[in-house]
Amino acid sequence: MALEIIPIGGFSEIGRNCAALKVDDEVVILDLGLHMEKYIEYTDSDDIVDMSSKSLMDIGAIPDVRTLGNLSKKVVAVCLGHAHLDHMGAVPFLGNKFDCPIYGAPFTMEVLKAMIKDQKIDLRNDLIEQKENSRFRVSKNIEIEFINVTHSTPHAVLIAVHTKYGVVLYANEFKLDEHPTLGNKTNIQRLKELKIKALIVDCLYSTNPTKTPSEMIAKQMLKEILLENDTKGRNIFVTTFSSHIARVKTIKEIGRKMGRKVVFLGRSLAKYALAAQDANITNFSDITIVKYSSKVKKFLSKLSNTDKYLFVVTGHQGEPKAILSRIINNGFFNFKPGDMVIFSCHIIPVPINYDNRKKLEDSIKQKHVRIFRDIHVSGHASREDQRDFFAITKPEFIIPIHGDIPRMEAMKELALEEGYKEKDVFLLKNKEIIKIN
Numbered sequence: 001m002a003l004e005i006i007p008i009g010g011f012s013e014i015g016r017n018c019a020a021l022k023v024d025d026e027v028v029i030l031d032l033g034l035h036m037e038k039y040i041e042y043t044d045s046d047d048i049v050d051m052s053s054k055s056l057m058d059i060g061a062i063p064d065v066r067t068l069g070n071l072s073k074k075v076v077a078v079c080l081g082h083a084h085l086d087h088m089g090a091v092p093f094l095g096n097k098f099d100c101p102i103y104g105a106p107f108t109m110e111v112l113k114a115m116i117k118d119q120k121i122d123l124r125n126d127l128i129e130q131k132e133n134s135r136f137r138v139s140k141n142i143e144i145e146f147i148n149v150t151h152s153t154p155h156a157v158l159i160a161v162h163t164k165y166g167v168v169l170y171a172n173e174f175k176l177d178e179h180p181t182l183g184n185k186t187n188i189q190r191l192k193e194l195k196i197k198a199l200i201v202d203c204l205y206s207t208n209p210t211k212t213p214s215e216m217i218a219k220q221m222l223k224e225i226l227l228e229n230d231t232k233g234r235n236i237f238v239t240t241f242s243s244h245i246a247r248v249k250t251i252k253e254i255g256r257k258m259g260r261k262v263v264f265l266g267r268s269l270a271k272y273a274l275a276a277q278d279a280n281i282t283n284f285s286d287i288t289i290v291k292y293s294s295k296v297k298k299f300l301s302k303l304s305n306t307d308k309y310l311f312v313v314t315g316h317q318g319e320p321k322a323i324l325s326r327i328i329n330n331g332f333f334n335f336k337p338g339d340m341v342i343f344s345c346h347i348i349p350v351p352i353n354y355d356n357r358k359k360l361e362d363s364i365k366q367k368h369v370r371i372f373r374d375i376h377v378s379g380h381a382s383r384e385d386q387r388d389f390f391a392i393t394k395p396e397f398i399i400p401i402h403g404d405i406p407r408m409e410a411m412k413e414l415a416l417e418e419g420y421k422e423k424d425v426f427l428l429k430n431k432e433i434i435k436i437n
């Protein structure tokens with residue numbers, strides 16, 4: 001009997017995050033994410049596509065849990081780290097394959113509930129909310145601890161799996177933000193107390209030799225554009241990640257300071273804003289939220305004094321069907337020269353996003369509307385944060401996840417710089433099971 005790490009998704013690739021741990025005869029699954037690029041490509045086509053879990057696994061859009069084989073029956077818990085789709089978006093397709101509860105922090109579970117309702121999925125698993133910094137038993141051999149961490153969505157947790165063979169820390173996506181604008185700083189104190197056998201850790205930005213700036217910086221950047229600029233008489237649209245509640249809250253607060261009426265336009269904004277309220281993170285009940293594009297068109301057509309509003313909209317990657325593209329390209333709004341569109345995000349580095357953003361920005365420019373790009377800071381640890389994280393957690397073994405081979409190798413190089421031996425760092429592919437002794 002031993003401790004085994006079973007890589008299922010997100011190893012030597014970016015997306016569909018999923019790792020399983022086998023502890024004697026029990027298994028716990030950590031994250032069930034979507035591979036966003038493959039999932040969007042597959043579902044974006046006009047044809048009716050087969051959304052069965054088999055088809056989605058075959059094309060690599062969701063974790064291929066067939067890797068587990070008969071061990072699927074031994075799964076005692078599915079634990080979700082946070083509410084980003086590349087970490088929990090595959091639950092509607094795979095949850096029913098496991099006869100066990102699904103655990104997550106309140107915001108994560110509120111988003112999951114909204115997704116299941118939207119997709120009309122009959123999920124049989126119990127959905128159990130566990131607070132940040134709580135510890136709970138899921139079976140005779142396994143205890144789980146959620147440790148709060150800063151990231152670009154609320155209630156993100158690192159998952160410490162306590163076993164008789166030691167602690168495995170699943171740290172998939174985090175930053176070390178000393179000045180978060182919402183929620184607490186990363187619980188470094190608790191991380192220092194843990195004696196970590198193996199660390200499964202996000203290496204997405206291991207090739208980025210810097211420290212990721214604080215969310216406070218993004219707030220300052222938005223303030224400079226919106227409060228220290230002459231915005232009088234200008235129509236202003238801001239787009240950002242709908243799940244980035246800290247950022248959305250900042251935009252709302254700045255809109256208030258400008259004396260403008262803040263409105264949210266778009267389905268995903270509505271979903272995440274309501275989930276944030278249901279999870280008692282923040283209150284958006286004083287915000288007008290318009291969900292569907294047909295309603296958005298009507299809403300905008302009836303408005304006068306549009307320069308007294310601050311419009312927060314979906315569609316930051318230039319998605320043709322999202323609200324911002326429709327507003328720009330389908331004549332939902334009469335722009336005038338000097339109006340402003342603020343992208344409080346970065347372009348997620350895949351070809352389809354570069355194409356869509358280029359098309360959208362060209363249309364915006366044709367209207368002589370001003371574009372403010374990259375008013376954003378990342379939610380991911382960069383190389384120097386990862387170095388600090390190794391020093392804080394002092395794991396015996398390091399297993400990079402959420403990165404292609406160059407990123408995983410960059411993290412290995414970093415670990416060697418910090419005194420680790422080749423044998424202590426595992427660069428795994430999906431399905432490449434290892435035993436930890």
Ligand SMILES: [Zn+2]
Pocket residue numbers: 082084087151152173379
């Ligand atoms: Zn994330």
